[in-house]
Amino acid sequence: MIKIIADNKIPFLEGVLEPYAQVNYLPGAQTDASAIRDADALITRTRTRCNAATLDNSQVKIIATATIGFDHIDTLYCQNNHIEWTNAPGCNSGSVKQYIAATLATLISKHNMEIENKTIGIIGAGNVGRKVAKLAKAVGMKVLLNDPPRAQKEGSAGFVELEELIAESDIITFHVPLQHEGKNKTFHLGNKTFFSRCKRHVVIVNSSRGEVIDNEALLSALELGNIGNVVLDVWENEPGINRSLLQKTLIATPHIAGYSADGKANGTAMSVQAISQYFGFPLNQWYPQNIPSPQKSQITINAKGLTFQEIWTKAVLHTYSIAEDDARLRKSPDSFELLRGSYPLRREFEAYTLRIKNGTTQIIQKLSDMGFTHIEVI
Ligand SMILES: NC(=O)c1ccc[n+]([C@@H]2O[C@H](COP(=O)([O-])OP(=O)(O)OC[C@H]3O[C@@H](n4cnc5c(N)ncnc54)[C@H](O)[C@@H]3O)[C@@H](O)[C@H]2O)c1
Numbered sequence: 001m002i003k004i005i006a007d008n009k010i011p012f013l014e015g016v017l018e019p020y021a022q023v024n025y026l027p028g029a030q031t032d033a034s035a036i037r038d039a040d041a042l043i044t045r046t047r048t049r050c051n052a053a054t055l056d057n058s059q060v061k062i063i064a065t066a067t068i069g070f071d072h073i074d075t076l077y078c079q080n081n082h083i084e085w086t087n088a089p090g091c092n093s094g095s096v097k098q099y100i101a102a103t104l105a106t107l108i109s110k111h112n113m114e115i116e117n118k119t120i121g122i123i124g125a126g127n128v129g130r131k132v133a134k135l136a137k138a139v140g141m142k143v144l145l146n147d148p149p150r151a152q153k154e155g156s157a158g159f160v161e162l163e164e165l166i167a168e169s170d171i172i173t174f175h176v177p178l179q180h181e182g183k184n185k186t187f188h189l190g191n192k193t194f195f196s197r198c199k200r201h202v203v204i205v206n207s208s209r210g211e212v213i214d215n216e217a218l219l220s221a222l223e224l225g226n227i228g229n230v231v232l233d234v235w236e237n238e239p240g241i242n243r244s245l246l247q248k249t250l251i252a253t254p255h256i257a258g259y260s261a262d263g264k265a266n267g268t269a270m271s272v273q274a275i276s277q278y279f280g281f282p283l284n285q286w287y288p289q290n291i292p293s294p295q296k297s298q299i300t301i302n303a304k305g306l307t308f309q310e311i312w313t314k315a316v317l318h319t320y321s322i323a324e325d326d327a328r329l330r331k332s333p334d335s336f337e338l339l340r341g342s343y344p345l346r347r348e349f350e351a352y353t354l355r356i357k358n359g360t361t362q363i364i365q366k367l368s369d370m371g372f373t374h375i376e377v378i
């Protein structure tokens with residue numbers, strides 16, 4: 001029988017592959033060489049390093065990671081050793097978009113910042129970056145996109161050079177993969193020089209990978225007043241995060257931007273389908289059926305007398321209170337992994353019905369552009 005080792009924090013997975021394979025569930029960080037020696041396949045998350053140290057002398061044939069990021073997989077090693085690997089492109093892009101929406105809403109409602117007509121610079125315009133761009137336009141921001149790999153393939157129209165983005169943006173948000181080498185290297189893309197060229201009041205947001213920003217340089221830039229504020233979901237050296245940096249951040253969360261139940265379900269489904277395709281299991285269309293509904297799935301807003309900003313911030317913060325994630329991490333930074341492992345139910349915009357009273361067609365259109373798919377005009 002096929003043997004699969006699966007990360008025990010991948011939701012919706014238990015019982016699905018068991019009719020066709022023997023599945024052992026292990027904590028991601030404990031999935032080492034001895035644990036996987038006789039496994040045929042791994043279903044992982046970012047906490048399992050898949051490299052020579054873990055895979056040498058194993059019989060692993062395929063690794064499916066239920067995440068978009070694959071910097072935990074040594075892809076060259078896999079190629080040289082005929083190990084297939086798959087990731088889950090786009091699985092949690094709606095979740096990260098919601099995280100950024102909640103960040104913007106919190107900057108406005110809790111920190112009195114203005115974002116309308118301000119410029120957001122998006123570095124990395126892939127699955128997440130594209131959705132964030134659409135959202136930002138819908139809430140009235142000017143959008144600058146930097147994505148050299150896409151610009152090279154598709155032509156430079158619609159993209160700007162990094163220098164221009166840095167100089168012009170009031171908010172800069174990172175949505176790139178972690179790449180240690182090459183012409184599109186992103187390791188420490190945010191460094192001392194980067195921050196010295198930013199507008200002094202800029203808000204830096206990182207929900208990509210911790211190592212994309214030199215955390216020491218970020219802290220110095222904050223202390224020197226070279227940048228205004230920082231929102232961090234990802235950190236260098238997770239879970240051992242820099243406490244001085246934590247104290248200086250405006251919003252701090254434990255790498256959960258992609259942790260909506262919808263995002264997790266997508267990641268699990270893509271992994272199950274990849275494994276099924278490889279071994280010929282009849283689960284090529286499988287998708288979880290048991291995603292819990294949100295507690296209050298209806299949001300009623302009377303638009304009369306409200307600005308669009310008041311309407312959308314209310315709607316977004318009803319779906320996700322980023323302040324609660326921030327408070328949990330500040331209260332217990334030592335519990336970084338624990339907070340991730342016991343993350344509460346979060347559903348994306350699509351799981352909610354917006355009931356809008358006295359709304360104009362323009363308001364409804366903009367809410368729909370933000371990603372609210374169920375809107376009732378009452
Ligand atoms: N915090 C979280 O929970 C969370 C959730 C999802 C994704 N992520 C991280 O965010 C990253 C982006 O996610 P995604 O789903 O949009 O991935 P994606 O692969 O769809 O998009 C990445 C984009 O970055 C671009 N890019 C690559 N190198 C670049 C560079 N040097 N400068 C500018 N752009 C560059 C690519 O061309 C691509 O368009 C992931 O790789 C992952 O590391 C984190």
Ligand SMILES: O=C(O)[C@H](O)[C@H](O)COP(=O)(O)O
Nearest residue numbers: 045046047067068069258259
């Ligand atoms: O790369 C990704 O998809 C995200 O960073 C994801 O949120 C990581 O999730 P985890 O490995 O903790 O499941």
